[in-house]
Amino acid sequence: MGYTDEQIRRPKIAVVNSSSGLAPCFAHLDVIAAAVKDSIDAAGGLGFEIRTVAPTDFIMAAGRGGGYVLSGRDLVSYDIEAVVDGAQLDGMVCLASCDKTTPGQLMAAARTDVPTLVIACGYQSCGALDDGRHVDIEDVFVDAGKLASGAIGFEDLCAMSDRAITGPGVCTGMGTANTMHIVAEALGMALPGTAPTRANSDTMWAAVRASGAAILAAVEADRRPSTVMTPAAVRNAVAAVIAVSGSINAVKHLEAIAAELPGGLDVHGLFEELGRNVGPLAAVRPNGPASIEEFDDAGGARAVLAQLGDVVDGSVVTMSGRTMAENLAGVAVDPAVIRAEPIRPDSTIVLMRGNLCPGTGIVKLSVTETRARAFRGPARVYESAPEATAAIERAEVRPGEVLVLRGLGVTGTPGMGMASSVVFALNGAGLSEQVAFVTDGQLSGLVNKGIVVGEVTPEGGVPGPLGVVRTGDEIAIDVPARTVDLLVEPAELEQRLADYPVTRAPQTWPARPGSWLGVYADAVVPLDQGATLRRSSPSS
Structure with a gap:
């Protein structure tokens, strides 16, 4: 393979890549993976790219009633575990993209407990119609339902579809992917100020270049997910989801991540508790008028966490080695987009x-x-x-x-x-x-x-x-x-x-006997427990 003895003695870091040619969410990840590997090598480690399944709602919802979509999240986690634990790698950098990849990566991080850094690989650019109206994939989603009633014509819907996505990355708007990228930063598993971000933006590439030194420092300090994703960090993440009026899918994904952590956390209970007194600080499409670009430019996840004030536990240590309070110090916030006072008094x-x-x-x-x-x-x-x-x-x-x-x-x-x-x-x-x-x-x-x-x-x-x-x-x-x-x-x-x-x-x-979905159906726990596959006995 061309490695020297000196290279083989270095810390060995997985570059977790869910690349796929099936959807724009993943179209740019191969180039990013190569750059992350270079960053790791330059910092004194040895990077190994590993691949996982790449679940995407757009494409994989077509088969078996959509059953492969959520279950694909768990496949991501087991793909990672098999290689990272099997090869006894020292750490990993995960390229986060579509909805299920981020929670799958965080589940695997908690399960393997190796130092882990998540890089949000960004949201896609969108287009405009001939009359100048903005159009994105959310608009296509909504208007597709109008086809049967004749409220939109087929040619008009095709024109929207042609213009809705103009570059790689995840769906725009405060959907599941951008919500989970924010969750990764709120948990302390991503570098501060990196979520959400435009795909291939200066912010994304700065995170890529910094990833090698950051993960090597975490390995050296033995900074593991179990020391970062503490109950206080999960609570911070729940508060962040509520503050951005994030995707409801974040509830089950955070429940699944928490299920892999020691101690046992009631994430649904946290959403109920915090939801009574924490309201949305931003109104990003489709929840309000702001675009994801405006939210990003206003300070993103870091600004939201800062505006939450005492709701956020600033003492938690993040994968960067700094506390959350240190990460939030001096953040610039545009209060016209990310408010200090909630738009409504309770959770959406x-x-x-x-x-x-x-x-x-x-x-x-x-x-x-x-x-x-x-x-x-x-x-x-x-x-x-x-x-x-x-x-x-x-x-x-x-x-x-x-x-x-x-x-x-x-x-x-x-x-x-x-x-x-x-x-x-x-x-x-x-x-x-x-x-x-x-x-x-x-x-x-x-x-x-x-x-x-x-x-x-x-x-x-x-x-x-x-x-x-x-x-x-x-x-x-x-x-x-x-x-x-x-x-x-x-x-x-x-x-x-x-x-x-x-x-x-x-x-x-x-489910077909012996198929992945058959195995999943036999092993999955209820949705309100995260819909994970339990490795313990059913009575435990």
Whole structure:
């Protein structure tokens, strides 16, 4: 392989690259990986590029009801573990890109506990239509749901799609990818001032050039994820997600990361606790008018953490070797974009409970939304997203109803199905404010319209209230009270649960025996525990 004896004696660092030619999120990572390796070598280490699966919602949601998307996160973590732990490497630098790569990398960091640095590889540039209107992938998402109703023409949608992405990187807006890049910095696992950032920007390349010296210093100091991702650091990350009105997917990803850390943390409980007193400090598209570029220029994650003040524990040590307080000292903030006082007094990520979701459900509100959100109506139940979407297009779903979509949970699909197409179909049909939506499926980190209760647990694929809802049952949703209730008599609900194995509809996307999704379905824990694969016995 051409290495000298002297090189072989150096600290050996993995350069974790989720490169793929399937999506723009990953299109620029090979060049970055080579530069990180050069930085490691120049700092006195020996870099080895390793590859992982590259899950992307855009492409991989096409197969098996979208089950490979969330489950791909765990594959990322095991890909890394197999090489880093198997080869006994001394540290790693992870190239963070699309939604599932960052949490997968952080899960692997916690599990292997080798010094780790995360580099946010940036968000994509976007274009404009002939009339000068800005267009990005969020706009395409939303307007695709209008096609069936005729609210947009096919040629117009194609024109938007042609212009929406003009360079490599992750989705613009405060979606899951940018949220998780911010999480990495808030946890202390990324260099300060590096998230979010434009793909191939000066900020990104500065982080790349600094990565070698930073990871070698961490190895020398034996600075491990277990000493950085402490309970206080996780709490800081939860506060940051709330402050940027981030993606609801960050809840399950932080729960999954915490599950790999010692001690046990209730991340859902942290979102509930902090969410009562911490509100959004920024309103980035699609939550408000600011662009991700404006948020980046206003100071990004570092500015948000600084503006949170005493909510953030500044004493935690970060992978840079400095405390969070030291990292935040002297940060420049544009208060017109990242405010000192919250735009609203509480979180836009609302954890819901009730007899229909005795585990949890999640509602995402708009930053600027102030009206009380409540809804009551008869259920209309579907067992797959295509079935529900077709029903909306046939005008079968009526105003005043609660559309219930189940069987999309981590075991029901398996792997967790994508329910966002139904949200977009309701929006396209003009029903977003007239029909509530309850599902155990995964929702877009970018856009949810109307009253949408997602990620309900227990999911419909296991015994629980969601699995026994019938069309015509009354459902009451009260967002201020944080409740979702099935209005049937307790004795009737008890009898339905007893009959569950007989009445449950078959899986729309049954796992093939011996397949990855079959293994996943057999081993995955419930979504409100992070949907990770437990390596311990089921009773533990």
